[in-house]
Amino acid sequence: MMYPVIVTGSATRIGKAIAKRLAARGYPIILHYRRSxxxxxxxxxxxxxxxxxxxxSDSKSVQAMVVELSDRKIGGIVNNASSFIGNSPAERLASDWNELFGSNARGPFFLTVGLIGSVVDGGSIVNITDIxxxxxxxxxxxxxxxxxxxxQMTRSLAKEFAPRVRVNAVAPGAILWPxxxxxxxxxxTVLTAIPLRRLGTAEDISRTVQFLFESPYITGETIRVDGGRSL
Ligand SMILES: NC(=O)c1ccc[n+]([C@@H]2O[C@H](COP(=O)([O-])OP(=O)(O)OC[C@H]3O[C@@H](n4cnc5c(N)ncnc54)[C@H](OP(=O)(O)O)[C@@H]3O)[C@@H](O)[C@H]2O)c1
Structure with missing residues (x-):
């Protein structure tokens, strides 16, 4: 029996590709969105x-999502949603910090820890980080x-949740322009810094997420999918 996988930020772009690919592998999908x-x-x-x-980025909203899903059995979570905001002027520094840490770190942490009791044995968490x-x-x-x-959450929770649930990450390089x-x-400038001389595709990321879902002896690992950019 396959249990549902939650994919955050999955209405568009890379999250959508991940949801489609896992759905094609037979996982029931719970799509998460904010604006889309x-x-x-x-x-x-x-x-x-x-x-x-x-x-x-809103603790109450994350808690409401946890409560909404907490009586379910969950096969896994893909923490894909993310805000991407450059350095902020002083007047926006605090609110942009809240948005960046909320979407990329605090939200995924409280969602994952909040739902871990619902994740089935052998379940899988995959975090989409960044090189x-x-x-x-x-x-x-x-x-x-x-x-x-x-x-760091990837490695820490891999230790915390072992041996029951695996936690891994995919670190994309340049995939889709913002x-x-x-x-x-x-x-x-970006393209000349990539040894493979092209952007990646959303499929390059979703294929790696699928690989991690289906690799039962890998935990606490981050796979870079960046065309060699971080070499
Ligand atoms: N694109 C790249 O080349 C690239 C490079 C390196 C890393 N990555 C990582 O790969 C993942 C996917 O990239 P992407 O370019 O497809 O992402 P994206 O389109 O910029 O964002 C994905 C989704 O995140 C959701 N989101 C943002 N802030 C949120 C919040 N506060 N609460 C809830 N949802 C929120 C949005 O959902 P709604 O539209 O529903 O609001 C958005 O559609 C991200 O983790 C990103 O950091 C991407």
């Missing part, structure tokens, strides 16, 4: 999935810090 309600509902119809709302959890991204200090916390338009110069 329409896309989440459309995808849920395609995948015969459920949807759940939470703002991961910039290790290598700082200039102009994105708080984002890099928050992803570093998620990366939603906000990127300049041609920025794109050129």
């Amino acid at each position: 309600e329409r896309e989440a509902i459309e995808l849920a119809e395609d995948l015969n999935a459920e949807v759940v709302y939470a703002d991961l 910039h959890a290790d290598i700082p991204l200039k102009g994105f200090t708080a984002y890099s810090m928050a992803k570093a916390a998620l990366s 939603e906000k338009e990127s300049s041609e110069e920025f794109k050129r």
Whole structure:
């Protein structure tokens, strides 16, 4: 029997690819969204999935999602949702910090710890981090810090939850350009720093998530999927 997998931020882009791939492998899917309600509902119809709302930067909203799902058996969680905000001016520093740490670290932590009792034996948690959890991204200090916390959470919870539940991470390099338009110069600079000379695809990430779900002797590991960029 396959139990549902929660994929956060899965109405669009990489999260959507992960949800589709796991659904194709037979996992029932619980799609999580914040703003992309329409896309989440459309995808849920395609995948015969459920949807759940939470703002991961709001502790009460995360708690409500935990309560909503806590009487269920869960096969796994993919912590994919993330805000990506560059260094902030003083007047936005505190609120952007809250958004960055909420979506990338605190939200995933409380969601995962809150639901761990519902995760079945042999279940799997996969966190989508970033190569910039290790290598700082200039102009994105708080984002890099928050992803570093998620990366440490991967190893710490792998120890805490063993032997019952495995916890791993996928660290993407440059996969999809940010939603906000990127300049041609920025794109050129990024591409020349990638030994494989191209962006990755959402499928490159979803394939690795599937691999981790189906690799019962791997825990506490992070797999970089970055075309060699961090070499
Ligand atoms: N794209 C890349 O090249 C790249 C590179 C390195 C790492 N990554 C990582 O890969 C993952 C997916 O990347 P992506 O580019 O597909 O991400 P994205 O489109 O920028 O964001 C994914 C989703 O996160 C959700 N989200 C953001 N803040 C949230 C909050 N406070 N509460 C709840 N949901 C929130 C949003 O859901 P709604 O739309 O429903 O609001 C959004 O659609 C992320 O963890 C990202 O950090 C991506």
